[in-house]
Amino acid sequence: MADKNTLARPYAKAAFEYALSEGKLTEWSAMLNFVAQVAMDSQVVELLKAPALSSKDKAALMLDLGQAKLDDQGKNFIALLSEQGRLPLIPVIAEIYEEFKAEQEKSVEAEIRTAFELSQEQQQVLIAALKKRLNREVSLKIVLDKRLIGGVIIRTGDLVIDGSLRGKLAKLAESLKS
Template sequence: MAELTTVARPYAEAVFSLANEQQRLGAWSEALAWLAAMVQNPVVTKFVTEPKHTAQEIEALVLNVLGAEQVNAEVKNLVVTLIANGRLLLLPEIAEQFELLKAEAEGVLDALAETAFPMTDEQKTELIDTLSKKYGKTVRLDVRVTPELIGGVRVLVGDDVIDASIRGKLQDMAASLKN
């Protein structure tokens, strides 16, 4: 996974730089999402990976499926470059890296809250407010119910983990008893 990220990052940074310069972050975000979804389709993946198909055939397929409203010269250049370098199947990772760069530029931070039980809207709002104050950014919160936590909440923000779950506290207690 880390290797894919390492290979995809320069492409994502280049696209982000161009999109930011042109003030077209939204349009690029949409185009990359379409491209990523397309290459994840098993039929397209098979077509792209079969050696009998030429770069021109692969380009024609991708651009035709994408549609005229999504294709401009820059999108076409990206597709051609990825095909030429054998990196077309990296599009999902490129799109993901692009979205991270876009969110950072827009001052948005993605957070994942794992809870033992569903959160109320009031609890979500309170958690978003707390995280926004802590990180100084707008927070987009994704909530997942994880019954294994027993109770409480575990929040993942980038590389930070805030574990206020009962399971986490029990694990901390067990570790301190062993020492």
């Protein structure tokens, strides 16, 4: 069977291109993220897998659950996914859509793992440094991790910068072994 990303990418691209052409990137982002959350609910997962339910029944289920958050085009998109048997891919579609959106907006979210709370000033320094390095707008997601002892680990896409005390100690231990 094909990889989920491979199957989801054309749908995410189509949704993105439509949203971009209509100037509704944020609205589609909200819709897709909402239905992705619904599609990840354990009960919904089981219903979407149920062979006894037709694609129309599955679409009706998703449309009922997402009624308040979906516009007409969003409803059509859910119906299309259902007809193609792709409703279980909604979380992957939403994730790929967000990648397209971030690329279009030249923005990125950086996860900062730190042992201690960062002040606003420290956060602004990190944002400025990452913005300069990545040439993109940067938003931070701060995660407290007491195992780090001190310092930070920065993750954004494929880039990982380990400035943690734990990482530095591990590098020192490795160099002493040689």
